Amino acid sequence: MTPTPAPILITGASQRVGLHCALRLLDEGQPVIFSYRSERPGVQTLRERGAIALFADFSSEAGILTFIDELKAHTTRLRAIIHNASAWEAETPGEESRAFTDMFSVHMLAPYLINLHCADLLQRSRPADIVHISDDVTRKGSRQHIAYCATKAGLDSLTLSFAAQLAPDIKVNGISPAMVMFNEGDDAAYRAKVLAKSALGIEPGPEVIYQSVRYLLDNPYVTGTTLTVNGGRHIK
Ligand SMILES: NC(=O)C1=CN([C@@H]2O[C@H](COP(=O)(O)OP(=O)(O)OC[C@H]3O[C@@H](n4cnc5c(N)ncnc54)[C@H](OP(=O)(O)O)[C@@H]3O)[C@@H](O)[C@H]2O)C=CC1
Numbered sequence: 001m002t003p004t005p006a007p008i009l010i011t012g013a014s015q016r017v018g019l020h021c022a023l024r025l026l027d028e029g030q031p032v033i034f035s036y037r038s039e040r041p042g043v044q045t046l047r048e049r050g051a052i053a054l055f056a057d058f059s060s061e062a063g064i065l066t067f068i069d070e071l072k073a074h075t076t077r078l079r080a081i082i083h084n085a086s087a088w089e090a091e092t093p094g095e096e097s098r099a100f101t102d103m104f105s106v107h108m109l110a111p112y113l114i115n116l117h118c119a120d121l122l123q124r125s126r127p128a129d130i131v132h133i134s135d136d137v138t139r140k141g142s143r144q145h146i147a148y149c150a151t152k153a154g155l156d157s158l159t160l161s162f163a164a165q166l167a168p169d170i171k172v173n174g175i176s177p178a179m180v181m182f183n184e185g186d187d188a189a190y191r192a193k194v195l196a197k198s199a200l201g202i203e204p205g206p207e208v209i210y211q212s213v214r215y216l217l218d219n220p221y222v223t224g225t226t227l228t229v230n231g232g233r234h235i236k
């Protein structure tokens with residue numbers, strides 16, 4: 001009798017990349033626990049596929065700690081944690097501090113506290129992984145998304161520190177995408193501008209992130225690494 005595999009936690013999986021990755025993991029028979037903040041169609045889709053849905057608002061320490069308690073009430077072990085939840089906010093006059101604080105909390109405080117409080121769940125799995133989903137923009141900064149970029153750069157730092165602290169039992173890596181899927185409101189001019197920034201010039205879709213996650217989960221000799229998935233922006 002093959003033992004049931006320990007679940008993989010993916011945060012912010014109600015839509016887009018997180019939803020795609022959760023569905024691909026389920027397709028492979030991998031149990032999934034996911035966090036959501038807004039009740040979107042993807043939440044019900046994942047529930048119907050057998051995934052465990054846990055509400056989470058990572059905009060405060062209290063919200064993060066409440067989520068951790070809820071997670072531990074649902075499982076005693078984890079195969080991996082994929083930190084995908086993210087807010088992409090530009091600087092908005094009068095809203096700068098609120099936006100910075102919100103993005104610090106979701107991009108840095110949540111992964112930090114979840115990793116610290118849930119490493120024991122990962123220790124009960126072999127192999128075990130943490131994946132931080134960051135952004136290629138940390139390579140050079142961003143004029144329009146200063147706080148977003150800074151908090152994602154902080155996430156890149158967490159990758160290095162947790163990889164050192166948790167080795168050899170738990171591998172810790174990052175994925176740094178550039179645009180992989182547009183948002184509904186993106187107009188043709190914006191899309192053309194963004195596509196022109198990369199050497200490959202395509203909107204690849206979320207599968208390229210799942211492929212990167214799969215590589216990191218399956219490779220026993222990669223930790224402290226951040227995979228660049230940017231269509232060759234850095235050589236353009
Ligand atoms: N899409 C792209 O082209 C790119 C994506 N990335 C990164 O890849 C990852 C996935 O991207 P994408 O799918 O577009 O992400 P989304 O913008 O769709 O965000 C994913 C989820 O994060 C959740 N979230 C946001 N803030 C909070 C919070 N405070 N507490 C809890 N959950 C929260 C949202 O929940 P809800 O809306 O339900 O409230 C949302 O569904 C992200 O980390 C992103 O930064 C990097 C570069 C390019």
Ligand SMILES: Nc1nc2c(c(=O)[nH]1)N=C([C@H](O)[C@@H](O)CO)CN2
Nearest residue numbers: 086087088135178179180181183194
């Ligand atoms: N949480 C999110 N982060 C990012 C998104 C997004 O939709 N949600 N989108 C981008 C853009 O595609 C950007 O890469 C375009 O240059 C970046 N981060």
